[in-house]
Amino acid sequence: MMILKDIKKGVIDMKVEETAELTKKALDEGFKPEHILKEALIPAINIVGDEYERGERFVPEMFLSADSMKGAMEILRPLLVESGIEPAGKVVMGTVKGDLHDIGQNLVCIMLEGAGFEVHNLGVEVPAEHFVEAVEEVGAHLVGMSALLTTTMIHMRKVIEALKRAGLREQVKVMVGGAPVTHDYADKIGADGYAPDASAAVKLAKELMAQLKGESRQKEGKMYQASASTLEYNLRSQIEVQDEKNLLGGLRRPAHYLKSTMRACIIG
Numbered sequence: 001m002m003i004l005k006d007i008k009k010g011v012i013d014m015k016v017e018e019t020a021e022l023t024k025k026a027l028d029e030g031f032k033p034e035h036i037l038k039e040a041l042i043p044a045i046n047i048v049g050d051e052y053e054r055g056e057r058f059v060p061e062m063f064l065s066a067d068s069m070k071g072a073m074e075i076l077r078p079l080l081v082e083s084g085i086e087p088a089g090k091v092v093m094g095t096v097k098g099d100l101h102d103i104g105q106n107l108v109c110i111m112l113e114g115a116g117f118e119v120h121n122l123g124v125e126v127p128a129e130h131f132v133e134a135v136e137e138v139g140a141h142l143v144g145m146s147a148l149l150t151t152t153m154i155h156m157r158k159v160i161e162a163l164k165r166a167g168l169r170e171q172v173k174v175m176v177g178g179a180p181v182t183h184d185y186a187d188k189i190g191a192d193g194y195a196p197d198a199s200a201a202v203k204l205a206k207e208l209m210a211q212l213k214g215e216s217r218q219k220e221g222k223m224y225q226a227s228a229s230t231l232e233y234n235l236r237s238q239i240e241v242q243d244e245k246n247l248l249g250g251l252r253r254p255a256h257y258l259k260s261t262m263r264a265c266i267i268g
């Protein structure tokens with residue numbers, strides 16, 4: 001466990017190279033990547049944040065600690081990600097406009113990739129229109145937005161509005177996260193889900209994919225039903241006209257047969 005303490009200290013003390021070396025060593029010693037992340041890296045960066053809040057640390061120092069954590073995460077990345085053959089879904093992810101914080105969202109991306117999602121990471125300070133373009137370009141199922149500042153989280157709503165304007169809101173599910181974001185806030189801005197950390201984000205992404213599939217199946221069902229009713233209506237009118245004219249009286253049976261066949265298709 002000593003090595004985990006050293007990694008934690010490495011991030012806090014802004015030792016970029018040393019933290020990376022220690023992370024490699026911990027892996028060689030058999031520590032699991034998730035363990036290194038949860039027991040050393042995340043607690044360390046939280047301490048850095050607390051120190052900044054108390055005025056004991058300045059931005060450049062916060063930067064160096066962040067770099068130390070990012071270096072370690074790059075080493076862990078391939079181990080956290082195992083590539084699936086069929087993507088579980090396509091995700092467009094980014095930190096919203098005006099916000100430079102990307103450690104958390106990178107972590108969410110890594111964990112989503114690990115769970116078999118195809119992730120398109122747009123990086124930081126992403127304006128609403130870039131989210132929209134990316135959704136269109138890759139045919140995304142999910143949009144993930146991250147914000148770490150109370151002053152930038154308002155941009156999440158703007159992205160949702162831009163998706164609506166582009167006529168894409170119905171075809172994607174939107175999930176949001178980041179330290180100042182809450183469940184209530186997600187509801188307020190019309191997002192589909194919120195998760196407090198990377199593992200919860202994976203669970204949420206899977207749930208949203210299931211919802212999306214359910215909705216598209218329902219839509220397909222409604223379309224079949226609509227075309228079945230139209231077909232039935234057309235046939236009935238034809239038959240009635242023909243009945244009236246007393247031409248093809250026997251056609252009523254095939255019409256019923258066709259209707260029940262179509263019902264069977266819809267239910268099947």
Ligand code: B12
Nearest residue numbers: 049053099100101102103104144146149150177178197198
């Ligand atoms: C590192 C850091 C920085 C680094 C960022 C480097 C980088 N490449 O990311 C630097 C030095 C650049 C920085 C700058 C600033 N920072 Co800063 N920073 C932090 C710090 C210490 C850590 C953030 C972090 O990486 N946490 C670790 C990760 C793993 O956690 P996370 O981001 O919360 O992500 C998890 C979840 O939130 C969730 N999640 C995240 N995104 C998403 C997305 C989705 C879709 C989902 C589902 C889930 C999800 O899952 C993640 C993984 O578990 C925080 C303090 C803190 N403890 O949060 C302050 C903090 C966020 N910063 C703060 C401030 C004020 C600033 C500055 C304004 C300082 C300044 N005066 O210049 C600037 C702003 C720059 C800008 N325009 O963005 C404040 C924000 C206050 C507020 N409420 O608005 C904080 C809270 C510090 C503090 N205690 O005051 N910062």
